[in-house]
Amino acid sequence: MGHQHDHGHNHFNENRDGNRKGLIIALLITTGIMVLEFIGGLITNSLALLSDSGHMLSDAGSLALSLIAIWFASKPPSSNKTYGYYRFEILAALFNGVTLFVIAGFIIFEAIQRIDQPPSVASGTMMIIASIGLLANLLSAWTLLRKADVKDNINLKSAYLHIVGDALGSVGAIIAGFLMLVFDWYIADPLISVLVAILILKSAWGVLKQSIHILMEGSPPTINKIEVIELLEDINGVINAHDLHVWTITSGLDSLTCHLLIEDDKDEQEILQQAINLIRDKCKIEHTTIQVEKSVIQHSECKVLFDKK
Numbered sequence: 369m370g371h372q373h374d375h376g377h378n379h380f381n382e383n384r385d386g387n388r389k390g391l392i393i394a395l396l397i398t399t400g401i402m403v404l405e406f407i408g409g410l411i412t413n414s415l416a417l418l419s420d421s422g423h424m425l426s427d428a429g430s431l432a433l434s435l436i437a438i439w440f441a442s443k444p445p446s447s448n449k450t451y452g453y454y455r456f457e458i459l460a461a462l463f464n465g466v467t468l469f470v471i472a473g474f475i476i477f478e479a480i481q482r483i484d485q486p487p488s489v490a491s492g493t494m495m496i497i498a499s500i501g502l503l504a505n506l507l508s509a510w511t512l513l514r515k516a517d518v519k520d521n522i523n524l525k526s527a528y529l530h531i532v533g534d535a536l537g538s539v540g541a542i543i544a545g546f547l548m549l550v551f552d553w554y555i556a557d558p559l560i561s562v563l564v565a566i567l568i569l570k571s572a573w574g575v576l577k578q579s580i581h582i583l584m585e586g587s588p589p590t591i592n593k594i595e596v597i598e599l600l601e602d603i604n605g606v607i608n609a610h611d612l613h614v615w616t617i618t619s620g621l622d623s624l625t626c627h628l629l630i631e632d633d634k635d636e637q638e639i640l641q642q643a644i645n646l647i648r649d650k651c652k653i654e655h656t657t658i659q660v661e662k663s664v665i666q667h668s669e670c671k672v673l674f675d676k677k
Contacts, residue, residue, distance in 0.1 A: 387524050388438050390515030394508040394531065395431040398424055401504035408497035412490035414541065414557060424501070426471050427530040430464040434527040441618060454618035455583075457523035462579035464526035468533065468572030472565040479558035479565070486554035491545040498541035505535035521619035522582065526575045533568040540564040585615040588622050591651060599650060600626065603642050605634035614653070623655040629662070636660045 402424035409418035437460035445452040508531045512518050518528040540560040547556035587593060591614050600609040612626035624647055630639050640660050647656050661667075 387516040387521060388435065390512045391431050391435045391438070391524070391527065393511045393515070394527070395428060395435065397504050397508045397511070398431060398531065398534075399428045401501050402428055405497055405501050408493065412494045412497070413487055414489045414491075414494040414545075422471060422474070424534050426467050427527075427534055430460075430467065430527050430530045433460045433463060434523050436460070437523050451617055454621060457521075457618050458579055458582050461522040461526040461575055462583070464530060465572050465575035465579055468526075468530065468568055468575070472568040472572065475561050475565040475568075479561045482558040483555060486558060489545070489548055489554060489557055491548040495542050495545035495549070498538045498545060502535060502538035502542065505531055505538055509535060517620070522575065522578050523619060526579075529571040529575060533564075533571060536567050537564045582616045582618075585613075587614045588616050591622075591653075596624075596647070596651060599646055600628060600643055603628075603639055603646070605631045605639050606643075607631060614651075617655075621655070622653045623657075624651070624653050625657045625659075627659045627661055630660060632662045632664075636662075 402421055405421035405424060406418070408414075409421055434457075437457040440453040440456040443453050509528065512524065512528050512531065516524045516528075518524045540563065544556040544560040547553040593612060593614060596614065597609045597612055600606060600612075607629045610627050610629070612624070614622065614624045616622050628639065628643060630636065640658055643658050644656055647653050
């Protein structure tokens with residue numbers, strides 16, 4: 369049995385520090401503008417503004433939850449949680465994805481109620497408040513893009529998508545306000561709200577799908593198991609690679625385990641080191657646990673079989 373000891377945790381932890389700082393700044397901005405848009409929505413009687421403030425409330429919650437998830441993930445492993453609390457980040461992302469669906473559903477429901485008889489809206493005030501909200505959302509999004517890993521970290525990505533959804537809501541409120549101010553098209557308010565809700569649903573589905581995939585121990589999207597097996601079996605002296613499993617512990621931290629059956633006259637440690645280096649260099653996986661076996665080793669067949677077809 370061999371274990372790769374150089375896990376590259378320094379770079380992993382540096383990314384997490386940036387994620388934490390970006391989330392704190394975005395949370396402060398989002399909370400302030402949320403209060404402004406909620407009060408403005410009540411004053412102007414705008415569904416677009418009220419729905420946007422409701423989405424910002426969800427954003428503030430999602431940002432706070434993402435911060436809590438990072439704090440939990442930093443706790444050391446325990447005797448009954450040997451991988452620590454990293455998966456809390458994935459649970460937070462899953463919850464954020466679900467809340468995006470709930471918010472979008474609420475917006476669509478309220479918009480349908482208003483389509484037949486759209487109420488009058490103070491469009492000028494609505495546009496001013498929505499513009500302030502848009503600037504705040506863009507600032508929050510820029511902060512996360514600059515300081516946090518919103519591309520590969522599913523927890524940060526879910527929080528970022530909440531903010532992007534808010535920005536879309538603000539844009540929708542501005543457009544609706546303009547149409548109502550110039551053409552008295554008050555139906556624009558619920559119609560544009562529905563359009564924004566659909567865009568939110570699209571983003572939410574991606575977060576849900578990725579979160580569930582990780583929780584189901586799915587392989588990282590960049591990894592092809594057949595190619596990994598072929599890579600290991602190309603090592604001189606390896607007869608076959610089997611019982612190979614690759615999964616994501618949390619965003620940026622993947623793990624691989626496998627068994628290598630080798631020729632009896634080959635050096636186990638030399639082949640093990642080659643395998644570790646190949647997985648690190650070709651697959652970018654630092655955490656590997658590889659069991660090297662010769663013909664005298666007998667063990668039960670793994671109940672989870674992988675079909676190469």
